[in-house]
Amino acid sequence: MELLQQHCYSRSDLLHILLILPSILLLTSVVANDPESLQDVCVADLNSTVKVNGHVCKAADMTTADDFSSAFLSTPGNITSKLGSLVTLANVARFPGLNTFGISMARIDYAEGGLNPPHVHPRGTELLYLEKGSLYVGFVATDNKLYAKRIKQGELFVFPKGLVHFQLNVGEGPAVGFAALTSQNPGTSQVAKALFASMPAIETAVLSKAFQIGDGDVKHLMDVIAKS
Template structure:
């Protein structure tokens, strides 16, 4: 009596329809849970391999920094797995301004150089430190945080996220890089109009 029941259970679990993975179909619809799944018959090993983080990003820009993502949009194998990665290159004087990732916590590991990094808690307490090669720092989900090259040589770090699409909002661009009217910014930030218009000019905002 016991053996037939055991065999029946083994058959039930071995024939389960539970998927091992959900490689993102980048040509299909995307919802809050991520991309829809690519047909398993079309999945190859290349869906689980990504080489895009091997090359340094272009830091010839306003912030002298580059973030190269390996999110589900670039690396469909991480779709649905609750993980992703990115490469962070900081030239001398480079900075990643105050920003948040609404959908994920972040873990940063310094590979080269020195990076001053920190975040602000919801109680407005500041946690920051200069990190060196091999140091790791975590940034809790949704909190404002930043990274600055704290040395005299280029810095390199890799960051992992607890979401294949962590999202991003940069505070400076949210305030000064769009069409939010100057008078509203003035009233909500206590900055003067001249400074606001100067920042809008630098960051491409209007209004």
């Protein structure tokens, strides 16, 4: 109202504003990662057989404060992979209280020299906070430009939604990071596994030509990456 009082708008100007306002609201809705919640809370009923874009709500009279609390990320991960890292993801499937809120969180534990390999989150942007250690982190934009740097304890780094990114422990000893993601179920696709360990496997000819390597190299990578 203050804006309208400060300016003298003609009838045609006001009509134009009213006409474009729905488009602006629609655009705002489309940009959001997850649908907006239509109720205060909607704890996911993980036992429901009903399939929707998300999870149906647990009955309100069965919802308690415990549904909105979790110690899931409090315990250090037991790193057993050859890559030397472990991601513990608190998404809606593991923390039902997140349902409809469009957020999730992850703990990443890195052994010395450990790598969280190149991967993408198709449904969420990631904001990483490094609690302990030193990491070399980065992402690759769609114009193939690399944005990478070393970060140390207490620093943040953001990885845009859908772009390939990675973290490598370059400090002495283990490292620990915590990541906030803009989706209750951001999804993760490791680049190497998606290409060389898919089920069923991608035809060797595709990978051989794409990476300009021989069939034997493709089969070797399939074997190694499937075990990583």
